[in-house]
Every structure is written in structure tokens, then in C-alpha cells.
Amino acid sequence: MLRHDLLVVGAGGAGLRAALAAARSGVDVAILSKVHPLRSHTGAAEGGINAAFSEQDSWENHAYDTVRESDWLADQDAVEVLTREGPDAVYELDHMGAIFSRGPDGRFLLRPFGPEGIPRTVFAGDTTGHVVLQTLYQQVLKDRLRVYEEWLVLDLILEDGFCAGVLAYEIPTGTVHAVAARAVILATGGAGRLYASTTNAFICTGDGMAIALRNGIPLKDMEMVQFHPTTLPGSGILITEGARAEGGYLLNARGERFMGRYAPRMMEQAGRDVVCRAEQTEVDEGRGVNGCVLLDLRHLGEAKIMSRLAHTRELCVTFAGVDPVHEPVPVRPGAHYFMGGIHTDLVGRTTIPGLYAVGECACVSVHGANRLGGNSLLELLVFGRRVGENAAEFARNQKGVEISEARVRDAERELARIVSRSDGERWAALRDILGNTMSREMGIFRTGEGMRQCLAVIKELQERYKRVRLDDRGRVYNYDLVSAIELGFMLDVAEAVVVSGLARQESRGAHYRRDYPKRDDDNWLRHTVVHRDPLGNLHLDYLPVRITRWLPAARVY
Amino acid sequence: MAMEKIAGKLGLELVGLEGAACTGAGVLQERDPGLADTLNARTLAMAERLGLPVLTICSTCQGVFSGTLYRLNRDPVWRARINEKLADLGYTYKGTARAAHLLWVLVEDIGLDRLRELVVRPLRGLKVAAFYGCYILRPSWVVGTDEKPERLKYLEKVVRVLGAEPVEFPGEYKCCGFPILTTNRRNSLMMAGTHLTDARRRGADLMVTPCPLYQPEAVKYRDPNVRLPVLHLPQLLGLAFGFSPKELRLDRHVVSVLPALERLSLKV
Amino acid sequence: MLVTLRVRRFNPETDLEPRFQEYTVDVPEHFTVLDALITIRERIDGTLAFRYSCRMAICGACGMRINGLAGLACKTALRSALNDGTVTLEPMGNMPVAKDLVVNMEPFWHHLRTVRPYIEPHPARIGPQNEYRISPELVDELSEVVRCIMCGACFSDCTVDEIDINFLGPAALARAGWLVRDPRDSRAADRLRELSKPHGIWDCTRCFFCVQVCPKDVKPMEQILRLRRLAVEAGITDNNGARHTQAFVDSVKETGWLDEFTLVPKSWGWNPVALLPELPTAVRMLVRKRAPSPVHPRQPGVDEVRNLFEKTERKRSVKDDA
Incomplete structure (x- = not known):
């Protein structure tokens, strides 16, 4: 059995930042990712990182802009953390070796990004995410962290109400492993691939969100999907x-x-x-x-x-x-970013002790109903570090739990069942239907009728998915199987998105309903929380938005 | 020299560039790219003054000239800087110079049809492996193979027109290893040896190259089983044009050309 | 348009040898090579394995050989890659094939780790409260290297790694070329010394393959040559590579031309033992009258050449290095 104090699932910016923070606070950390870390989607981020660097700016300004852009759905205590710790998080990255664009004085050059017009965005040409990812990975090499490369997470292992590790599929060999850990951080990124037209990489299939959902862990504000203009x-x-x-x-x-x-x-x-x-x-x-x-x-x-x-x-x-x-x-x-995700508190804790989430797969929530451009890289730096340190602290005080080998055998049997199925549909055909339906009904303009149809299609696809057939029956680099597993994740996340959206009878940020075109603070200034019961049914709950100092107002451009 | 001999046949009048400097062969470039471009701009300016194109018979020199031209013709700031250094010596690079390798001139200016007419001793029965040399191939946007991808097959075409049979082998476009002969002898010889062995295995009698750097290199690969002579392109042309092996200095090759010449019923 | 993809396939579970398989598909004109491959794995043959992720030339996953040259499948327009309606796809070179177009990149990552690809500030130095001051010119210059996405294309087609896998290779050396110039790093001199050892910067043959295939225009070879320059400037000249360059440069400076006679012995620092292996060749070349003349006359115009040397040897600016 593989065993670590802390296991980070996902090797994009959030995962790497969390892993580094944890490792530097002295626990044994491993990273598990379905692709080599440098192939992660953080590298595709282009524009920059916001923080109140300049004299004429302040973290309050940045926070207010973030809250206004969120259409007042962001939790303001989380936004305060994000914006207060912003500059230091970026300086820290600079000290790790990131090469950001400079002005004639040798200091950061700032770009006015988004509606505020204040120069607040540090950037590296238009490949900022690439620089962030390369820098963090260099530090991972420096710290010699263990990386399980090309391992796909299959499921969480929960024992006695605690998270005790994960089940993972080693893509190069086709082997299922249990990796035991005293704490697990999910940093698996977004799910843009639910949509036919998306900026996201092919790997953005919502794996962590789906796994959390399947284990009864609530997702928050899943209807809030940002489209990029x-x-x-x-x-x-x-x-x-x-x-x-x-x-x-x-x-x-x-x-x-x-x-x-x-x-x-x-x-x-x-x-x-x-x-x-x-x-x-x-x-x-x-x-x-x-x-x-x-x-x-x-x-x-x-x-x-x-x-x-x-x-x-x-x-x-x-x-x-x-x-x-x-x-x-x-x-x-095109579909760009999931504001919603696994429901966490300010240090990344989920409802399961020992399970943390950070980055796009999580929802703390700092983006609310519409993310301010330049805030996602900042989020992964600020919260990556916080969550890494807190998870490390938890792991240090936690005893390891034994994992039954039966879990591995069960997972192997399940995969064998998929691989050996001799007739059925190709996953790609189902994924195309999902993508087209989501783009049409859960896109920029939504209606109750459209979302109901979308939900019906997803339910049908979930049934048809049980009969998906593979071409590849091998063990080595069976990407056919990987894609099929990913489609299963996508269908479950899609259901959560549509169920959450259907219930929200207003228009706010990215969630725009032609049948409810107005924002409705009286009834809907609250977070949607969705969780799945053991029978597979989704349930909705609501949480109040935490407002510290900025009362809702109209967004005027 | 073979080139002087064949030039007349090809109708090329060779005018020596009195005072021209070595192109630097990429070595000078690595020490000081600005200096290298300045020296080569001077040579090109000399040719401009004569109103003549520069003919190279060396892939490396050609590549270096192509690189200098690429930068000078695309970057006016760079050109001005270089010209500034040349000014008090009385040179200006104006942007009209052309540098072309004999191989390109053969196909693009003289033409394969004319070349065919010049062949008096067809190299029938001779199997020839073509080896291009790095600098005439890469980068493709500098040496013109992006616009003229057909340049990647000129050697084979010429070999065929001369009556010989081209032999394909995997190392055709690779590196001979010469530049690291003194820094990593083993690697250098391995590179040359691999290509010679591959060509020999595929039945080649000799190898022809537009890059003279390959010759001293090939000499050093002393495995008796792969003693494949390497001819510089002008020498192969000279053979087909009827010059005697001695006139082409084929008697001076360290790896004997004799077995290959015997196929043509020629003696040294 | 109807296109044929000729794909080199190998499944270690069933195949003893790689084989080529042809797929003919009808795809839109604007498709990339990656688009066509995805069409095949989704619609025709799900057993075909290849890596891909971002499809926008930034993640570096889809490196493969396209018509014999390494590149990114996602960045290559299908139309431009077709020869008579066919494109040939093979796994990258210099790395073991894991399956079909998937290679095991460990040799590549190993070299990257070897150059310690991270800044190492001086332990006693306290950094600034905010960001380090770095000139915009240096940032511009470094950005050429920083944009490397570690796709492995340069390593795949490196002619030195092909015969000696211990050569650190273009990508790792280019990355090192960033770190020695990064003002935040404290190990520039040590790095240059390490890189001047065997398998390092002096082993590159300057064959231009890495420059040709790099999908991000990093020009790894130019970075290696810059490292040679920096190493010499730092006084690390106790190796054949540095001596070879110096001998070459001296010869051109003194005579306007290359003195081939003394180039080899000078590279070996006139070390008689090291020169022994060269002796038979030299003797044979003398016998065959092919040896360069030991008398190396000065070429006409050498005064002008020297003039230019002296002008440019005066303190060079950073920009001149480019």
C-alpha cells in the first residue's frame, strides 16, 4: 500500500502550490495527476494575476471590484482573504523564479484588466499561466516531491467518516492502486469540457467535483459557469x-x-x-x-x-x-470557468474531515456568479498555500487508517466490466450529445424549459453510459478507458449544474434566464448547495452569502 | 581544384573575392554573433560592389551567408548597426547581395537539362549516397527550403542526371559530427560512422556531399568494413564531365576511391 | 477533404515490432493533425494511443514526429503536412516508445532535473520585501527561453542525443541558459562550470535540428551557444571546446582565414598524449597530400578583418548577444 501524510490530487497551479506549502511545513506530500504536471490547464491561462500592488490601489478596491463582478454572490470574507494576501502571494512567486513583465524601473508592469480600469494585473506577456505553472513545477523539482504521473483518480476512500486516501488508475500500466493518506486535497480543476465549445483543455472533465458528488460531499453554485467573450x-x-x-x-x-x-x-x-x-x-x-x-x-x-x-x-x-x-x-x-465547485470553508475544508479542495474544482467562494478576469491565478496562489498548510496541519495530527484491499479489487472488477463489454455505444457519441445540449441550454441564455430538456437528456445519457463499449481492451495506456471514465464524471457534474440552475429563478452574473431576467436579492442572494444521496438523487440546500461590508447594488457599466 | 575545372564547363566565370574573410563556419558566430555578421556583411558588400552573386561550394558557408542575409534583410536596425561598423572601411551592405550554393545554382540557374548535356562520362552503375550537411538544410526559413522544399531532393536529382543511382539512407539530412571532433571524439566519429555504415549497407559505392566539412570527418572513421569514400560535389561533377581522377585529385583521398572508379572502368 | 494518416503503431502487450497502419478519414480543410487523430480515436479506432490536452500549443503534450520531424500535432495544419494526401506520424525519437505515439519521456525529464532547473538564491541573502528588480530588457531576452513548454521535440530530434543519450540536450540546456542569467540565482558560475563538463554545452554539434523543430521558437541551440560564450567570459576555458573556438577565432583574426593545421592541436592544448589518436590520420593525410598546409599565409584584407574584430570586441552590449 502506498502511503503518504498528504496526497494532492491534481498538479495544476492550485495542486502544486498546495503541495509546496504542505511540504515546506514538514509533512510527507505526494502529488497524483492524470497528466504530467506541465500539461495541466493552468498553463493555458493567458492574461494575468490581479493584486493591489500600486499606490493608487488598495485591497479594498480590489475586493469591491471582485464582489461587484460576482454580482454579490461571492462570500466577502473569502474575497477579503484573497485580496489582502494577493500581493504577497505574487511576490512569493516572483521569489520562486517567475518571470513577469517589468517596467523601466524593474518593477512589475501592471495591466488594467476587467472593468475597474486600475492597473492591477501582473502578467508575463500573454502566457502568465504558463509562467506560473513552470515556476511551481520547478519548485516541485527542487523539493523533490513524489509525483504519481499519469494516474487517474477513480474515487475517494472514506473510512469512519474520515478521508483516508484515494483509488487511482495508473494509466501507463492499467493498474488500480489505493493510495493511503491522512489528508487529501482535491485540486482537479474545472469541467469546461461539459460544453461543446470551450476554452478548456481536453483534460478539464470535472473529475474531482464528480468524485465528491458521488461521495455525498456538497457542491456549491454549480450553475455559475463563466463564458469567455x-x-x-x-x-x-x-x-x-x-x-x-x-x-x-x-x-x-x-x-x-x-x-x-x-x-x-x-x-x-x-x-x-x-x-x-x-x-x-x-x-x-x-x-x-x-x-x-x-x-x-x-x-x-x-x-x-x-x-x-x-x-x-x-x-x-x-x-x-x-x-x-x-x-x-x-x-x-465559449465556456471558460466554473465559479462553482466543491463546497469549502476559508481553509479548504470540505464536509468530510481530512478532505480538502482548492482551485477551480472548489468553491470557497470568491467568484460568486461571475469571476473577475485575473482572479483565478490569484486564487490558486493564495488559497493553494492556505489549504496546503492547513491540510498539512491536519495530517500531522491524524493517525493513518488502514484501507481494505477489497476496495482495489472492486474497482478493478468495475473497470474490467467496462473493458469487456462487447456491444454498446462509443463514449464520444454520448459526449457530443452532452456538449451540444449543454451549450444550447446551459449557455449564456437559459430558460426553465430548456434546462428541463437538458436534464432529461443528461438522465438519458447516464442510462446509455452504462452500456458504453470500448475498442481498446489492453492495459497499457488505454486512453479509450480513460475517456470513458471521464465521461462518467462529466455526466454527473452536468446533472449538478442543470439541477442547480433550474432551481435558481433569477438572473445573476453568468446565470441569465430569459424567463427570470432580473436579479432577485430578496429570494436568491444565497448559495446553491447540491449533494447526492446514496440512492443517487440530488438534493438542493441554500446557504446565505457572507456579507462583511459591501451591500448589494446594481452593476452598471 | 575540381571547382575551377568544372566551372568552365558549366559556363560559370569565377571571380575571386580579394580580401574576403572566412565565414566563421558557425564558430565565430558562437563567440560573437555581431562580429560574425559584420565580417560576412563585408564580404557580401564586396560582392555587391562587383554586382555579382556569391557562389559557395560549402554547405556551412552557405548556411552562414543565408543566416547573415536573413537577419540583415529583415531587421533594418541590425543592418544599420552593422553598416555603421563597416562605414570607415568604405563598405555598405545595400541589401541586394545573393549567396547561392553550387547545388542550387546547378538546378535553379543552370538547369538539369543543360547539366545532362555536359555529361560525357555517365556514372552508370555507380551507387551514390547523398549527404547534405546541416547548414544547407536548417533552419528551413533561413536557407529557403520553406519556399523551395524541392531543394531537399536536389542532390538526388543531380546524381541521377550524372547517370548514377542515388541510394537512400536515414542519415541523409543529419549531422556529420565534425564540429565536435575535438570536444567529443567518440560522438563525432559515431555520427560520421553511422551514416557511412548505413549508406554502405544500402549498397552505396561512394557518398557525395555539398559540404566539405564531412570529408576530413569521414576519413577518420577507420572501420575497414565501412571504408566509403566521400566526394565533394564538384569532384563528382568533374568525373561525369570527363576529367581524369588525377585532375580531380581523387588519388589523394585517404579512403580509396579506387573500387568505386573501377565500376566506371577508370583507374587512378 | 479525404486524408490518409499513416501512423506508426506499437502495442507492447501484443506486438514484437512497430508497424504502420493507415487511416483514411474525411475531415474539414482547417483541421490540425491533432484534430484528425482525435477523429480517428473517437470514430474509427479507439485503440490508437497518443497524448494531448490543451490543443493550443501551450501544454506540450502532443509532441510527435510529423513526416519525420518532431512537432506538436495541435500546431500543425493538416493541409500543410500532406504529401499526396498522406501524413506520416511516428512517436518522438530518443525516448522509448510506450505505446503507439506515446513515449516514455523519463530520459528528457532526467536531464532537466540534472541542470537543477530552479533558481537558487544565496542562502545568506535576504530578498526584497516585494518583487526583485529586473530590467525589462532582460525579461524580454529571457522570455525566449521561458516560453519553452517542455514538449520534448528538440530532444527527440537532437542528433547528439541520438548517438549519446547522456548529452543533456537542447531543452535542459536552454532552461539552464535562463537560470545563469537570472539575477535571483546565486549559482551562475557553478552552473557554467557544471555545464562545461562532458555531455554539456560543448557537446552540441550546432546541427540546427532543435531550432528547426521547436514549436515555440526557443532556438535552443542559440541558447547553448550563448552559454558557451558566458562560460568563456567567466574564464571557464579549460576544455577542448573553449580552446577550439578560441583557436578558430584567433586564426580568423590574425589571418582572415582558418588555419586548419593548428586547429586540432590547439583544441587539445597541444597535449601530446591526447593528440596521439589523431596522429595516424594526420600521417595518412600527409602521405596522400591532403593535409592542410603548415604554412598559413595571411590573406589580403586581413587588416580590415582585424579592424572589425577590434571594433566589436570592445564591450558588447547585452543586445549584441541576441
Whole structure:
């Protein structure tokens, strides 16, 4: 039996930051990830990291902007932690070796990101996430942390109400292992792949959220799915918000800067949810270009594009065949980020002692109904460290629990059942139906009717999933099986998203209902909490939003 | 020298660049890229002054010139900086110079049809392995193989026109190892030896290369089973044009060319 | 459009030897090689194994050989890769094949770990309260290396690693090339000394393969050459590589041309024992009258060459290094 004090599942920014914090507080830490750490989706983050660095800024400003952008659904005590600890978390990363863009004085160069207009976002060109991930991984090498590379988590092991480890599938050999740990941190990232059009990597399949749900652990605000306003058609590849922060325009087919009609003050810099709805409205009303609007960067000039948006240009040229120096780039909204996730407190604790969650798979909640661009990398730095330290502290005071080998045998039998099934459907066919349905009914505009249909489709897919058939019956690198397992996770997460959304009878942030187009603070200024009972039924509960100093107000752009 | 001999046949008038410097072969570049570009810009400016293109018979020199041209022609700031250093010597690189390897000139300027007419002694029955040399191949955007991918098969085409049969082998586009001969002798010889062995196994009688760096290197691979002679491209052309092996200095090769020549019923 | 993917396959559970399998699929014109591979595994043959994740050239998972050259499948437009309607896909080189297009990258990671790819501040030095001051010029310069995504393409096609897997290889050396220039690191001199040892910077043949295949334009070879420069400037010249370069540079400076006669002995520091293996070759070359002339006349124009040497040898700016 493999045994560690602390096991971190997921090796993106949140997982690595947590693991480093835990290791540096003296416990034996291992990291388990279904891909090599450097392949994690954190590396795809482009724009930057917010924190109140400058003299004219303050953590209160940053906190207020975060709360307003969340449409007042964020917990303000969590936002205070995030924004107060922000600058130090970024300095810490700088001291670890991150290379962020600098001004002439050698200090951080700051980019005005999002609606606030205050230069607050530290960045590394337009590959900030890449730099964050490389830096954290370098520290993991420095500390010589054990990494179980290409191990897919299958399930949690709960013993006597405590989390005692995980079951995992070693992809290179096809072996199931139990990894015992006194504490487990889930840092498995988001689930953008629930949608047909997403900025997310193929690995973003909501594994940790699904595993928590299956074990009766509540998920929070799952209906809050952020769409990003600028993604490339077809591939869904992300074009950073930095493109607009640097001064890019959004144009419709008539060449109008249409944001003037939706957000006269903030224009392209309005909240992501607002810009997405504006774009979709332009397209729906016939002013789009092949289902897209146009992102125009030409007036920035080649020099600025090359120094600040080099990767963006490369992406446009490579994946859309358009050079933004010379032509506007067609863009459209795409699923981008899960504000919701595993319900945790301010130090990452879930409802199960010994089980923690952090990063996109968790919901503390600092993003509420709409995340402020530049806050997700900050979240994983600030809360990664906090959760790592707290989980380490817990692990140190915890006795190890024996895990029955029967769990491994049961899991092996279950996988063998999937592998040996001789007739049935391909997982890819089911995933396509899921993605298209979610994009259509759980996207930027939602209705009760649409969501009910979506839920029916998901229920049907869950039944059909029980008869999924594989081509690959081998043990070594059976990615066919991996994808099938991931689809199972996705279907369970999708159900939680739709059930949560169907119940919320208002429009708030990313959750916009045509049948309830107004925000309703009297009834809905509260978190949706969903959990699954042992029979597999989902139940909804609600938690109040923690308000410390900023009373709800209208968001005006 | 073989090149001087074949130039007349090809209708090329060779004009020596009096005072030109060594291209640096990539070594000078690693010590001081700015200095290397300056020296080569001077050579190119000399050619510009004569209104003539630079002909190279060495893949490495060609690659170095291509690299200098790539930077000078794309980066006006860089060009101005280099020209500043050349100014008091009376040189300016204007941006019109051309540097071309004999291999490219053969196919692109002279033409394979004309080449065929010049063959008086077809190299029939001779199996020839083509080895290009790094600098004439990479980076493709610098040496022009992005725009002209057909350049990757010129040697084979020429070999065929000369009447010989090209032999494919895996090392065709790889490195001969010469630049690390003094730093890692084992690796250097392994590289050369692998290519010679592979070519020999596939039936090659000799190897032809547009890169003279490969020759001293191949000499050192002393496994008696893989004694494959390596000819510089002008030497192979000279044979087909009817020059005697002695005129082409084939008698001076450390690895005997004799067995290969016997196939052509030629003696040294 | 109808395309054929010729894929080298190997399943260690059933195959003794790799084999090629052809898949013909009808895909949209704008597809990448990765899009086509995904179409195959989802619609035609779920046993086909390959790694992929971000599909936007930033995670580095989908490295493979495309028509013989390493690259990212996601960054390669299918149309540009087709030869008569076919593209050939093989696993990366210099690493053991685990299954189909999946390789075991441990040799690559091993070298990365060897160069200690993390900054090591001086233990006694206290860092600033906030961020370190770093000039924007240096950040720009380093960004070329920082953007490496560790996909392994350079290592796959490195001609030195092909014959000597102990060579640290392009990616690891490029990463080291960042750290020796990072003002936060305290081990620059030690690093340069370590990198000047066998299997390090002087083992690169300058074959340009890594520059050619790198999907992020890191130009690993240029980073290695920069390290050589930095090592020499730091006075670490007690090796054949540094001596070879010096001899070459001296020869061009003094005569305008390369003195081949003394290049080899100078590289060995005129060490008679080390030179012994070269002797038979030299003797044979003399017998065959192929040896370079021991008399190395100065070329005309050498004064101008020297003039340029002296001009540029005066303190070079950072930018000149680029």
C-alpha cells in the first residue's frame, strides 16, 4: 500500500502550490495527476494575476471590484482573504523564479484588466499561466516531491467518516492502486469540457467535483459557469481578455463598436457575462459574422501586439488563419470557468474531515456568479498555500487508517466490466450529445424549459453510459478507458449544474434566464448547495452569502 | 581544384573575392554573433560592389551567408548597426547581395537539362549516397527550403542526371559530427560512422556531399568494413564531365576511391 | 477533404515490432493533425494511443514526429503536412516508445532535473520585501527561453542525443541558459562550470535540428551557444571546446582565414598524449597530400578583418548577444 501524510490530487497551479506549502511545513506530500504536471490547464491561462500592488490601489478596491463582478454572490470574507494576501502571494512567486513583465524601473508592469480600469494585473506577456505553472513545477523539482504521473483518480476512500486516501488508475500500466493518506486535497480543476465549445483543455472533465458528488460531499453554485467573450470559432481557443485590456475593439458585421449600446461607460471592458450576452445578442439579431463578432487589434500596431500579445497573435495565425496585425479576428463566447465547485470553508475544508479542495474544482467562494478576469491565478496562489498548510496541519495530527484491499479489487472488477463489454455505444457519441445540449441550454441564455430538456437528456445519457463499449481492451495506456471514465464524471457534474440552475429563478452574473431576467436579492442572494444521496438523487440546500461590508447594488457599466 | 575545372564547363566565370574573410563556419558566430555578421556583411558588400552573386561550394558557408542575409534583410536596425561598423572601411551592405550554393545554382540557374548535356562520362552503375550537411538544410526559413522544399531532393536529382543511382539512407539530412571532433571524439566519429555504415549497407559505392566539412570527418572513421569514400560535389561533377581522377585529385583521398572508379572502368 | 494518416503503431502487450497502419478519414480543410487523430480515436479506432490536452500549443503534450520531424500535432495544419494526401506520424525519437505515439519521456525529464532547473538564491541573502528588480530588457531576452513548454521535440530530434543519450540536450540546456542569467540565482558560475563538463554545452554539434523543430521558437541551440560564450567570459576555458573556438577565432583574426593545421592541436592544448589518436590520420593525410598546409599565409584584407574584430570586441552590449 502506498502511503503518504498528504496526497494532492491534481498538479495544476492550485495542486502544486498546495503541495509546496504542505511540504515546506514538514509533512510527507505526494502529488497524483492524470497528466504530467506541465500539461495541466493552468498553463493555458493567458492574461494575468490581479493584486493591489500600486499606490493608487488598495485591497479594498480590489475586493469591491471582485464582489461587484460576482454580482454579490461571492462570500466577502473569502474575497477579503484573497485580496489582502494577493500581493504577497505574487511576490512569493516572483521569489520562486517567475518571470513577469517589468517596467523601466524593474518593477512589475501592471495591466488594467476587467472593468475597474486600475492597473492591477501582473502578467508575463500573454502566457502568465504558463509562467506560473513552470515556476511551481520547478519548485516541485527542487523539493523533490513524489509525483504519481499519469494516474487517474477513480474515487475517494472514506473510512469512519474520515478521508483516508484515494483509488487511482495508473494509466501507463492499467493498474488500480489505493493510495493511503491522512489528508487529501482535491485540486482537479474545472469541467469546461461539459460544453461543446470551450476554452478548456481536453483534460478539464470535472473529475474531482464528480468524485465528491458521488461521495455525498456538497457542491456549491454549480450553475455559475463563466463564458469567455473571445474564443476562436471551431476550436474554442482562448483569446485573452488582455487583448481588450490593451485596447482592442469588438465590432459587429456593420463595423460598429456595439458594446456602446450595452455598456456605454465600460465598453469592451465590461464584465465577461455582460460582453458575452452582448455578443450573442448581436449574432442572434443578425449582426454577426458567421456566428461571431470581430475582435479588432489593428490600431494597437505591430510593436505592441508583439510585445504584449505575441502568443495571442500566434494563436490567431495558427488556429484561425488570421493575423491580428492586419485583420480583425472572429471571436465568440465559449465556456471558460466554473465559479462553482466543491463546497469549502476559508481553509479548504470540505464536509468530510481530512478532505480538502482548492482551485477551480472548489468553491470557497470568491467568484460568486461571475469571476473577475485575473482572479483565478490569484486564487490558486493564495488559497493553494492556505489549504496546503492547513491540510498539512491536519495530517500531522491524524493517525493513518488502514484501507481494505477489497476496495482495489472492486474497482478493478468495475473497470474490467467496462473493458469487456462487447456491444454498446462509443463514449464520444454520448459526449457530443452532452456538449451540444449543454451549450444550447446551459449557455449564456437559459430558460426553465430548456434546462428541463437538458436534464432529461443528461438522465438519458447516464442510462446509455452504462452500456458504453470500448475498442481498446489492453492495459497499457488505454486512453479509450480513460475517456470513458471521464465521461462518467462529466455526466454527473452536468446533472449538478442543470439541477442547480433550474432551481435558481433569477438572473445573476453568468446565470441569465430569459424567463427570470432580473436579479432577485430578496429570494436568491444565497448559495446553491447540491449533494447526492446514496440512492443517487440530488438534493438542493441554500446557504446565505457572507456579507462583511459591501451591500448589494446594481452593476452598471 | 575540381571547382575551377568544372566551372568552365558549366559556363560559370569565377571571380575571386580579394580580401574576403572566412565565414566563421558557425564558430565565430558562437563567440560573437555581431562580429560574425559584420565580417560576412563585408564580404557580401564586396560582392555587391562587383554586382555579382556569391557562389559557395560549402554547405556551412552557405548556411552562414543565408543566416547573415536573413537577419540583415529583415531587421533594418541590425543592418544599420552593422553598416555603421563597416562605414570607415568604405563598405555598405545595400541589401541586394545573393549567396547561392553550387547545388542550387546547378538546378535553379543552370538547369538539369543543360547539366545532362555536359555529361560525357555517365556514372552508370555507380551507387551514390547523398549527404547534405546541416547548414544547407536548417533552419528551413533561413536557407529557403520553406519556399523551395524541392531543394531537399536536389542532390538526388543531380546524381541521377550524372547517370548514377542515388541510394537512400536515414542519415541523409543529419549531422556529420565534425564540429565536435575535438570536444567529443567518440560522438563525432559515431555520427560520421553511422551514416557511412548505413549508406554502405544500402549498397552505396561512394557518398557525395555539398559540404566539405564531412570529408576530413569521414576519413577518420577507420572501420575497414565501412571504408566509403566521400566526394565533394564538384569532384563528382568533374568525373561525369570527363576529367581524369588525377585532375580531380581523387588519388589523394585517404579512403580509396579506387573500387568505386573501377565500376566506371577508370583507374587512378 | 479525404486524408490518409499513416501512423506508426506499437502495442507492447501484443506486438514484437512497430508497424504502420493507415487511416483514411474525411475531415474539414482547417483541421490540425491533432484534430484528425482525435477523429480517428473517437470514430474509427479507439485503440490508437497518443497524448494531448490543451490543443493550443501551450501544454506540450502532443509532441510527435510529423513526416519525420518532431512537432506538436495541435500546431500543425493538416493541409500543410500532406504529401499526396498522406501524413506520416511516428512517436518522438530518443525516448522509448510506450505505446503507439506515446513515449516514455523519463530520459528528457532526467536531464532537466540534472541542470537543477530552479533558481537558487544565496542562502545568506535576504530578498526584497516585494518583487526583485529586473530590467525589462532582460525579461524580454529571457522570455525566449521561458516560453519553452517542455514538449520534448528538440530532444527527440537532437542528433547528439541520438548517438549519446547522456548529452543533456537542447531543452535542459536552454532552461539552464535562463537560470545563469537570472539575477535571483546565486549559482551562475557553478552552473557554467557544471555545464562545461562532458555531455554539456560543448557537446552540441550546432546541427540546427532543435531550432528547426521547436514549436515555440526557443532556438535552443542559440541558447547553448550563448552559454558557451558566458562560460568563456567567466574564464571557464579549460576544455577542448573553449580552446577550439578560441583557436578558430584567433586564426580568423590574425589571418582572415582558418588555419586548419593548428586547429586540432590547439583544441587539445597541444597535449601530446591526447593528440596521439589523431596522429595516424594526420600521417595518412600527409602521405596522400591532403593535409592542410603548415604554412598559413595571411590573406589580403586581413587588416580590415582585424579592424572589425577590434571594433566589436570592445564591450558588447547585452543586445549584441541576441
